[in-house]
Amino acid sequence: MKKTKDENTEELILNAAKHIFQSKGMVGARMQEIADKAGINKAMLHYYYRNKQLLFEAVFKNAFSLLAPQLNAVLNDDSSIEDKVKNFTLNYINFIAKHPYLPNFIIQELNRNPDFLLKMKDNPAFPNIEKFKKQVAQEVEKGILKPISAEQLFINIMALNVFPFVAKPLLVAFTNTDDETYKQLIEDRKTEVADFIINSIKHT
Numbered sequence: 001m002k003k004t005k006d007e008n009t010e011e012l013i014l015n016a017a018k019h020i021f022q023s024k025g026m027v028g029a030r031m032q033e034i035a036d037k038a039g040i041n042k043a044m045l046h047y048y049y050r051n052k053q054l055l056f057e058a059v060f061k062n063a064f065s066l067l068a069p070q071l072n073a074v075l076n077d078d079s080s081i082e083d084k085v086k087n088f089t090l091n092y093i094n095f096i097a098k099h100p101y102l103p104n105f106i107i108q109e110l111n112r113n114p115d116f117l118l119k120m121k122d123n124p125a126f127p128n129i130e131k132f133k134k135q136v137a138q139e140v141e142k143g144i145l146k147p148i149s150a151e152q153l154f155i156n157i158m159a160l161n162v163f164p165f166v167a168k169p170l171l172v173a174f175t176n177t178d179d180e181t182y183k184q185l186i187e188d189r190k191t192e193v194a195d196f197i198i199n200s201i202k203h204t
Contacts, residue, residue, distance in 0.1 A: 009038075009040065009044070009048070010048055012038045012039065012040070013034070013038045013040070013045060013048055013049070013055070014058060014059055014062055015038075016034050016035075016037035016038035017029070017034050017038075017055050017056070017058075017059050018059050018062075018063070018099075019037065020033055020034050020037060021056060021059060021101045021105075022099070022100060022101050025101065025104070026052070026056055026101075026105065026108065029052065029056075031045055031046070031051075031052055031055075034055070056105065057116065060102065060105055061120075063099045063102055064102075064120065065123075065125065066095070067092075067095050067099075067102075068123065068125040068126055068127060069125045070091045070095065071088060071091065071092065071127045072125055072126070072127045072128060074087045074088045074091060075088070075127055075128065075129055075131065075132045076128065076131045076132075080135075080139070080144075081132075081135055081136055081139050081144075081145060081153075081201075082198050082202065084132065084135075085157060085194050085197050085198055086194040086198075088157060088161075089157070089161055089189075089190060089193045089194045089197075090190050090194070092161045093161060093186065093189060093190050093193075094190070096161075096162075096165050097186060100165060100168075103162050103165045103166045104165075104166055107166060129150065129151075129154055132150055132154065133150035133151070135150075136148065136149070136150035136153055137150065143203055144202065144203060145201050145202060145203065146200075146201050146202070146203060148201055153197075153201065156197060157193075157197060160189075160193045160196070160197065161189075161193060164185075164186060164189060165186075168182065
């Protein structure tokens, strides 16, 4: 019974933390606020996670464990590069729309604590692009794709998908849009990004 209670409490904490981090970010979030939302006292919260950084990392790992297998599956299935671009973009944007704090957290961690993310590479579910690289080379050789390295293509895919989430305040100001309009722009990017990339790399 105690094990079940402990797991339930930890789930409550992680769900509460996810909502607080989403709305206030890492800097704005407070442990007391997370404890209140989870329905526990602050001492209990510190029993599970002694500081905010450890809690944030737990939320990140939990979310990453949901995203990484999806992306890895797309990169390593038997579909064409065109379908991979479409599916990767769709899956990524759908996921990040539900976990908008993740891109900024990754950038923050890269700058502050690069070793933390390097450790994630040991996870078997961490996205592996080796098959993707071979496929790109094969499709270039067959004349399906214009000459491009798989690494450059992968960077383009990531950059076009990640940037609108990382730079949302800047882009909202530049485009002079409200929050709802921006959400629609993000929704449209599920096809816009894929079409843009495919049109740039595919032989007509």
